Amino acid sequence: MEKIKVEICCGTACYLLGAAKLMNIEEELPENLKDKVDIQARTCLGLCERDHLGGAPYVKFNDTEIMGNASVEKVLARLNQLVEGAEQS
Amino acid sequence: MINGATYIRRELLIRLVRAFDDGVLREEIDQIPIRLRPKDSDASRCCIYHDRAVLKYRLMALLGISAEEETDEAKTLSEYLDEIIGGEPREISEDSEFERKTAPLSVCAPACSGCPDARVVSTSNCRGCFARPCVYSCPKNAITVTNGRSQIDSSKCVKCGKCISACPYNAIVKTTVPCEEACPVGAIRKNERGVAEIDFSKCIFCGKCFMSCPFGAVMERSQIVSVLSAMKRGEKLVAMVAPAADRQFPGTVEQLLAACAKAGFSDVIEVALGAEKTTEHETAEFLERMEQDSKTFMTTSCCPAYVNLVGKHLPELIDKVSLTPSPMVYTHEMVREADPGAKTVFIGPCVAKRSEARRKGIDFVLSFEELGAILAGRKIDVLACEPHPIERPAAATARNFARSCGVTEAVLAEATAKLPGFQLAAKQINGIDRKTCAMLKLYASGKLPANFLEVMACPGGCVNGPCSLS
Known part of the structure; x- marks a missing residue:
């Protein structure tokens, strides 16, 4: 199975609005996710402009799916869904 | 740690910078409260109209106007903006109201929830x-x-x-009433209408009420629009970055300095260079005081909230406070010496520095939050910046000034270099609260043993200041 790509926006806007907490998410990954995800910190992904900020901090999954108002809990929950979905198919 | 109150403050700051840079701030500023709370959206308070009213006061605070000084409720944000951008510094007469009119903090009554008595x-x-x-x-x-x-x-x-x-x-x-509980000097109390009010004859601007209010009702009077306008007019603005900046943003201090230069400051300097001078002069002053009277003691003077505390509440300590200027003041002097026409912008984590800056002639103060908003608005990532070329980095002891024990260590190192084997009986007040205020009184009466007392209003030092990011 291909690893799920997770890009955390660490641009200054996302950083100010809460991304600082997301930067340590790698350490909080549970055993079942550890070898299945590839977490990358990114400079500004340009998403805050499109949405007029409302949803920073942003996280992007597999180059396509965008999550706004991201938190460690929300990202982990989504990763679990993605992993389960991939295992079932 | 981020919460709803910090989130909205930072979001508004970033929007303000972006609208300013796009040249649409004047047209859009009055619309921001409506755009953020459109009809049918969820309200954070009783209704969206209350939310919008508070957002207007938040924007006023970002323009440097406190809710308390509002005289005409119908005055629009764009009218306030015209006054600020007009460039004419507002004349404030030095009357009995001076302290209130220039205070860096204010309570926004419509935002205050009037918490029930403890x-x-x-x-x-x-x-x-x-x-x-x-x-x-x-x-x-x-x-x-x-x-x-x-x-x-x-x-x-x-x-x-x-x-x-x-x-x-x-x-x-x-x-509890969180603001009253947090205030170390009893300066914030509910008035007869049940709304919190700051008594400026007592307030030391430590910022603890600002940090503790769950309704974000205590607001800081910002100078960000004045700084942005001065930049736009092409004035030479020198960013003086406080030692507490270390690890506030991702990246190194040198990268942060580069980000400031990229953001439009004509030059950047670390305030740690001023801290080197403070160390040198404060140590010399200390040794001289000890020579005159070996039983006396001296306290540090770089924390402006502490200096305010002594001035307003602990007169018995006045002659014990070091007379050495703070790192900010020395840095300002260095900048002015090199270029008398330059304007100085202190960038730090502190509310009380705004009151010190006004007294000492520093032109502007920005918080790390406000600097962050300028960087975010101008799409500058600190991590992506090449380190700023500096003549020499400040000494490690000076860069450490912003942490509890940092000033003590710097002075001890300087004193031992001058007098080998020198013994410093140093104590620290790590955070000003009601208990440590009582301890300071004991120090003043000579009941606690120490000859050097470092006082920092924020636990852990300036790095945990009210406007710090981490």
Whole structure:
């Protein structure tokens, strides 16, 4: 199975609005996710402009799916869904 | 740590910078409250109209106008903006109201929730048990059990909290007024209308009420628009970055300096260079004081909230406070010496520095939050910046000034270099609160042993200041 790509926006806007907490998410990954995800910190992904900020901090999954108002809990929950979905198919 | 109050403040700051840079701030500023709380959206308070009203006051605070000085409610944000951008510094007469009119903090009455007075109450968790440890633990006989529930007579209760720890069901709680609880000097109190009010003859601008209010009702008066306008007019603005900046943003201090230069400051300098001078002069002053009277003691003077505390509440300590200027003041002098026409912008984590800057002629103060908003608005990532070329980095001891014990270590190193084997009997006040205020009184009366006392208003030092990011 291909690893799920997770890009955390660490641009200054996302950083100010809460991304600082997301930067340590790698350490909080549970055993079942550890070898299945590839977490990358990114400079500004340009998403805050499109949405007029409302949803920073942003996280992007597999180059396509965008999550706004991201938190460690929300990202982990989504990763679990993605992993389960991939295992079932 | 980020919460709803910090989030909205930072979001508004970033929007403000972006609209300013796009040249649409004047047209859009009055619309921001509506855009953020459109009809049918969820309200954070009773309704979206209350939210919008508070957002207007937040934007006023970002323009440097406090809710308290509002005289015409119908005045629009764009009208306020015209006054600020007009460039004419507002004349403030030095009357009895001077302290209030120039205060860096204000309470926005429409945002204040008017928290109920602090008291100890029994909740529905009470099971009306047989042993009744609450009744037995109460030294004032304030607790009775009626209809299977404990009740506390508030006229007898002294809020000692013994019943709270005695109850095995966690049924008794203490309600608080967070701002009053946080204020070390009793400067914030609810007025006759039940709304918090700051007594500026007592306030030391430590910023603890600003950090503690869950409704974000205590607001800081910002200078960000004045800084952005001065930049736009092409004025030479030198960013003086406080030592507390280390690790506030991702990246190194040199990268942060580069980000500031990229953001439009004509030059950047670390305030740690000023801290080197403070160390040198403060050590010399200390050794001289010790020579004159070996039994005396001296306290540091770089924390402006502490200096305000002594000035307003602890007159007995006035002659013990070091007369050496703070790192910010030395850095300002260095900048002015190199270029007398330059304007200085101190960038730090501190509310009280705004009051010190006004007294000492520093042109502007920005918080790390406000700097972050400028960087975010201008799409500058600190991590992506090449380190700023600097002549020499400041000494490690000077860069460490912003941490508790940092000033002590710097002075000790300097003193030992001059007098090998020198013994420093140093103590630290790591955070100003009611308890440490009482300790300071003991130091003043000579009852605690030390000859060098480092005082920082924020626990852990400036790095944990009210406007810090991490």
